[in-house]
Amino acid sequence: MYYAKPLAKLVGELEKLPGIGPKSAQRLAFHILRSPEDEGRRLAEAITEVKSQIRLCSVCFNFTDRDTCDVCRDPKRDRSLLCVVAEPRDLVAMEKTNEYKGLYHVLGGVISPMDGIGPDMLKIRELTSRLDKDGIKEIILATNPTVEGDTTAMYLAGLIKPFGIKVTRIAHGMPVGGDLDYADQATLIQALEWRREM
Amino acid sequence: MRITRFHITNFRNYIDDSFQPDEGINVLVGPNGQGKSAILEAAYVLATSKSHRTSRDGDLIRIGSNWARVTAEVEREERGDVILEITLVRNEKKTVRINRVKHEKVGDIVGQMNAVIFSSSDLDMVKGEPSNRRRFLNLEVSQISPQYVYALGRYKRVLEQRNKVVKEARIGRTNGRSLEVWDEQLVRYGSILIEKRAVFVRRLSEIAERVYNQLAGGLENLEVFYEPSVRIDSPKSQEEISETFAKQLLDARKADIVRGTTTKGPHRDDISFKVNDMEVRYYGSQGQQRSVALAVKLAEIGLVEETVGEPPIALLDDVGAELDQQRRAQVFDFVYDRCQTLVTVTAVRELPQEILARSTLFTVASGTVQRA
Numbered sequence: 336m337y338y339a340k341p342l343a344k345l346v347g348e349l350e351k352l353p354g355i356g357p358k359s360a361q362r363l364a365f366h367i368l369r370s371p372e373d374e375g376r377r378l379a380e381a382i383t384e385v386k387s388q389i390r391l392c393s394v395c396f397n398f399t400d401r402d403t404c405d406v407c408r409d410p411k412r413d414r415s416l417l418c419v420v421a422e423p424r425d426l427v428a429m430e431k432t433n434e435y436k437g438l439y440h441v442l443g444g445v446i447s448p449m450d451g452i453g454p455d456m457l458k459i460r461e462l463t464s465r466l467d468k469d470g471i472k473e474i475i476l477a478t479n480p481t482v483e484g485d486t487t488a489m490y491l492a493g494l495i496k497p498f499g500i501k502v503t504r505i506a507h508g509m510p511v512g513g514d515l516d517y518a519d520q521a522t523l524i525q526a527l528e529w530r531r532e533m
Numbered sequence: 534m535r536i537t538r539f540h541i542t543n544f545r546n547y548i549d550d551s552f553q554p555d556e557g558i559n560v561l562v563g564p565n566g567q568g569k570s571a572i573l574e575a576a577y578v579l580a581t582s583k584s585h586r587t588s589r590d591g592d593l594i595r596i597g598s599n600w601a602r603v604t605a606e607v608e609r610e611e612r613g614d615v616i617l618e619i620t621l622v623r624n625e626k627k628t629v630r631i632n633r634v635k636h637e638k639v640g641d642i643v644g645q646m647n648a649v650i651f652s653s654s655d656l657d658m659v660k661g662e663p664s665n666r667r668r669f670l671n672l673e674v675s676q677i678s679p680q681y682v683y684a685l686g687r688y689k690r691v692l693e694q695r696n697k698v699v700k701e702a703r704i705g706r707t708n709g710r711s712l713e714v715w716d717e718q719l720v721r722y723g724s725i726l727i728e729k730r731a732v733f734v735r736r737l738s739e740i741a742e743r744v745y746n747q748l749a750g751g752l753e754n755l756e757v758f759y760e761p762s763v764r765i766d767s768p769k770s771q772e773e774i775s776e777t778f779a780k781q782l783l784d785a786r787k788a789d790i791v792r793g794t795t796t797k798g799p800h801r802d803d804i805s806f807k808v809n810d811m812e813v814r815y816y817g818s819q820g821q822q823r824s825v826a827l828a829v830k831l832a833e834i835g836l837v838e839e840t841v842g843e844p845p846i847a848l849l850d851d852v853g854a855e856l857d858q859q860r861r862a863q864v865f866d867f868v869y870d871r872c873q874t875l876v877t878v879t880a881v882r883e884l885p886q887e888i889l890a891r892s893t894l895f896t897v898a899s900g901t902v903q904r905a
């Protein structure tokens with residue numbers, strides 16, 4: 336046994352985190368051990384609070400600590416625009432742009448039969464029930480341009496069409512500031528496929 | 534196109550070695566198990582990102598090492614010189630560098646350098662299962678079409694997902710809508726494969742027929758046909774292929790659900806070789822099968838030359854064991870003055886004297902290459 340029991344327990348728990356190997360776990364554990372008493376307590380509290388207080392927004396299924404999330408409650412948001420994303424972290428990415436002013440819907444994943452995820456396991460029924468009432472004029476499908484993300488977008492597009500709402504897909508292709516020379520071939524091919532008239 | 538410097542580390546039985554091939558014919562000579570074929574294999578891995586001998590990258594890494602690396606400096610007429618590098622790490626994704634710049638997608642290296650390899654598995658392409666011929670199609674078309682590499686990767690993924698949906702449908706655990714979107718994706722990428730394969734086989738066929746005619750002394754006639762699983766008379770535009778594929782996929786849906794797998798699509802394609810209207814795979818003599826395999830390989834050289842504007846590097850693995858004297862002479866006739874060629878033999882007497890006189894000789898012994 337290299338560590339005293341409580342320390343071994345902490346190292347063991349930290350090791351379970353993604354991207355943390357045994358070395359990093361050890362470094363973090365020793366850091367926590369050496370830091371002032373209240374700093375350690377704050378970390379412990381933050382972890383307990385996040386587990387006990389965070390739930391899914393009853394409207395868009397983003398993470399929130401209330402019944403409805405900050406975005407859904409914000410009166411300045413454009414309620415005719417709805418952006419569909421796979422995960423809460425994708426919503427965060429969109430929010431960081433400070434450009435998008437509409438609402439969101441978080442699916443909680445993408446369709447992937449191999450991983451046992453069918454359409455019924457995503458928040459799709461919840462999405463269609465929003466379409467009836469919210470006065471939405473356009474749906475932006477912002478799933479990743481992977482096979483599964485594309486398929487999920489196609490599935491949703493077919494589902495939304497009967498509602499008579501405009502459906503758009505985010506563009507994919509060349510990164511901004513990217514050099515044609517350095518773009519990988521798959522990206523270039525997609526950029527060609529999704530080109531538009533000027 | 535030619536390799537000017539070749540560096541190989543922890544690959545097969547090599548620890549660390551480099552050598553500088555000449556233009557023209559380079560003969561690697563040495564007893565079995567010394568690492569002659571490994572050099573050709575390494576060159577092929579640089580060209581296609583895959584080995585022609587194994588699908589497990591781990592096999593390529595020297596026993597006792599955790600990684601392997603192959604680097605080549607390549608002179609190209611059309612696209613400028615380039616330095617290619619591929620690094621294999623045990624149980625990890627391989628990484629590629631083009632001109633020292635790391636690329637996220639391994640597929641980016643495919644086709645940077647073109648190589649055509651002649652080996653004992655060529656005969657399997659003619660005689661063996663359809664999967665051998667699809668593998669051949671995938672490797673060859675990938676070398677000349679980046680779009681094919683992209684579509685093939687996506688197609689395989691969609692196929693796996695669709696097969697899963699079909700299996701679940703068999704036990705009544707899925708709705709029809711979710712199958713529809715996978716069908717749409719399968720058709721989208723599958724049609725690209727069908728169209729590229731059709732064009733490739735048509736052009737390959739033209740050249741192979743000419744070459745075979747020469748090999749057979751004008752007495753026999755070879756034709757190569759693409760036999761897509763999706764029945765389509767003469768594939769025209771991509772849209773037409775998509776329409777036909779979509780329709781036949783829908784027709785086969787019931788059967789797919791019963792069998793729990795996808796029965797239509799490029800993953801079921803085949804090629805047929807006919808000599809004087811006879812299917813060579815079943816009715817050809819051993820000699821005819823060898824000649825067909827050889828004609829196809831030589832045609833590939835012509836096809837690459839046509840497509841990329843300069844001849845590929847020819848890699849001839851153990852031609853002494855694989856080809857009789859006459860065919861050997863024909864191969865060298867074809868590549869001489871055209872391709873930089875790397876050829877492995879166990880003894881120099883396996884090669885015609887006039888070829889030997891114009892070759893550069895290297896001896897290979899326990900993982901080292903030395904100019905003789």
